[in-house]
Amino acid sequence: MTCRAGSDQFGCYSGACAGTYNCAAGACSAGKICQAGACIIAAWWQVKDADLISQGDIRSTIPSSAYKLIDDGEGGYPGIAAYSGTISVGSGTLSSKDWMANITPSPYTGRKYDYEYFTGSVPPEVFTDPKYAIDATINVSQLKNENKQRPDGYFWNYRNGDLSTNSNLIEMSEKVILIVNGNLTIGNNITVENGVGFFGAIVKGNLTLDPQISHPNNPSLEGIFLTDGVFATGAGSGRLYLRGSVIAWGGVNLQRDLGGNNSTTAAEYFEYAPDLLMTFPRELLRKGKVWREIAP
Structure with missing residues (x-):
């Protein structure tokens, strides 16, 4: 042939x-x-206003020069692609500015902001008080039960083992934190009221999305998602639109495929959400010392 x-x-x-x-x-x-x-065009992915950081290659088989890997944000600028291997964007372009940085050494040898790091800053009672514990399968609305709210205003949830969630949580105004000492499967759409609500998942194992989490034009998942394992988008024909941040120390498995729509639409679309940094819990912020010279 x-x-x-x-x-x-x-x-x-x-x-x-x-x-x-x-x-x-x-x-x-x-x-x-x-x-x-x-001719069937391969599935590809895209981000908006976000930095891309990889300890290896960055690849997206963009089908046309009409599309960029990193779209400009509302301020008119794209993010930066930082990598240790190579960048490949198919027939597309990197961004409006072509900002990129080759990072060394590889692998990364700096401080690792992972499950262990963040759980070290979580209020200790979250791991010991039964009211913060959740079952292996839950309706996601249970994450904001009143008894889980601490004086800081955040709803804290802890699962010691694998967890699967179901049902949708739309335009959430509450601030919810989910800690999973195992694998997490999210089976539903989760969105927040911009600038008000917050959702964060800190996962020891793998984090997998159900294929039904999708929307062609609007975010179907919002929050900050950190996993020590693999972040998998779930094999399906619906577009994943995630607004927030993904940190996956074990890698990212992009599984969506839009078939004939691959010619014009990215199967996975990740948009940076600066408002989530403003609603991020203070307990989990990096602690640092400030040195000032004072009069003797």
Whole structure:
């Protein structure tokens, strides 16, 4: 079998294909998926107003020069791509400014802001008082039960083991923190009232999203999500629009695929949310010393 060049600039096999192949005109390469009789464009991802930081490569098979990997934010500027390996953006461009930085050494040797670090700053009673404990499967609205609210105004929740959530939590005005000493599966949309509400998940294991968490134009998931394991978006055909931040020390598994809509739409879209930093709990902020010279 051979590949031929099409008018859409993607190669296709001219004969029948057993399965799906990656190819370009005349040769195989990543991002050009070919099937018999039709060109299927590979799924890709995109961010808005956000920095990208990777200890390895950054890759998104953007299908057209009309799209950027990092869209400008409301202030008119994109984020920075920092990486230790290589950057590949397919037929697209990096950003309006092409800001990038190669980081060394690799692997990262600085302070690791992970599950252990953040749980070391959590009020101790969250781990010992039964009122903060939650079951293995919960309706997500249970995370903001009144008895879980501390004097700081935040609703603290702790699961010692794996956790799965269900049902939606939309335009939440409360501030909720979820700590999971295990794996977390989020099975529902979670959004917050911008500048008022907060949602944060701190996970020891893997963090997996249900494929039904999706929306074509608006955020279907908002918050700050930190996992020591892998952050997996869930295999499905609906677009994931996440507004917030993702920190995944074990890597990110991008599993969405929009099929024919891949030609114009990113399967995963991550938007930076600066208001979440303003509502971030003070207990979890980095503590530092301030040195001042004073008169003797």
